[in-house]
Amino acid sequence: MPRYAQLVMGPAGSGKSTYCSTMIQHAEAISRSVQVVNLDPAAEHFDYPVMADIRELIQVDDVMEDDSLKFGPNGGLVFCMEYFANNFDWLEECLGHVEDDYILFDCPGQIELYTHLPVMKQLAEQLQQWEFRVCGVFLVDSQFMVESFKFISGVMAALSAMVALEIPQVNIMTKMDLLNPKAKKEIEKYLDPDMYSMMEDNSTTLRSKKFNKLTKAICGLIDDYSMVRFLPFDRTDEEGINIVLQHIDFSIQYGEDLEFKEPKETEEEPSNTNYDEFFQDKVDY
Template identity: 55%
Template structure:
């Protein structure tokens, strides 16, 4: 069995940083986690990817093509479509450059797929779902990980926006899913004091900020209340905090994701053989 995380989130939510710190944490644990870059617009990241979509196609290729003439958003969509159409290239790269998929060691094959920051790819377009289905057909056990910057989740309107984005991704991809509040280390003391408010949120209370403080909220009060009730009554969205400077925080999150994808449960139980105790030949103890 092969394991993978599909790392998603809005631009600037810390996806590449998440992948880099997860990889370093795994190295400290004597564990192997590799990263695949599937963002054709990436310019810099703090990890060495085993596969890089930019070796197949770059965003500039789509934007500078005289026939296509895409903008940044359309170019990203085209690049992901091009990847799906050239899936044999991706499978070969994941297999270490061999056309034989069995060349991969399934016991050590744990991969983070660092995705573009265009969440339309996962909220309503088909490319995200097609990629998930493709990886599942290659014997990957997957978990989708959706990052939201914690600095933008501490008031009612922002909470509603982030929660609905996460819910849209969950509904579209239909996969085991973990929502992460990233950049907890960047929160101010006053913001951290509100930690419980948005880690285990009361949607109705948070959405009260919308209905009381804006004309739109007052006009659509019943709609906001209905959304809050939907989130609360069905426990659809919960967030896990992540502070990349705290090893315990990284470990707790990795453990949750490992449980979701059942990482290691297929491994053989390791036992240690002990030598039998030596017999006592001393006749003085008869």
């Protein structure tokens, strides 16, 4: 049987660890087994158990303190991820060979890992070789998506990850529970956006004459092919969390190979003899 994986991606501060924690709690509530692997070598803490932690292999602090390397935080993280890509056997040993695993991979927040560096692409391909069905889950903070130009930037970041990784991807707006009522109403139009209507935005942010033609082309590309859509994620809304999980499960065909459990046979109810005799008498009459 196949195994299943979510690559939880997104910019720093988009809520990746909170998403993993919420999914773990939701899975426990619906009696599903879900585990987490931490792939952020700069992570400090998280409030859920992990089955594997990249910090046991390499840490950003150790790389930065190495006098021969002299890397800063970003360079150190990229070095850690490239080192990880050369040591996938460590991950294979940690994952084991349990069938029907469902694992969330909590990834780092450096956006270049999902746009032009090959590390995450190599990870996705390696997981597929290990018979994982992989889905990318790209998170964007909803608090920064309430303006048209910021939304388009978020869409392009999600689209870059889709193109680079070449795996099914579900895009999510996180931290919906932190928005005020006015912002929640405003952001509804961005969940299933009409990109052409954004060009008619009354604000001046999309009316630069110099880049107007380019902006129109980008909006047209996204709208014509329906390439990017977002799901809202409110960690206090169990129904909304379940909808997100259903979309992801559908993209990786989770459950199609699960064994069908036949319902228990129920004993036939004893017939009502008096009623049967009465009905038979009526028929004979």
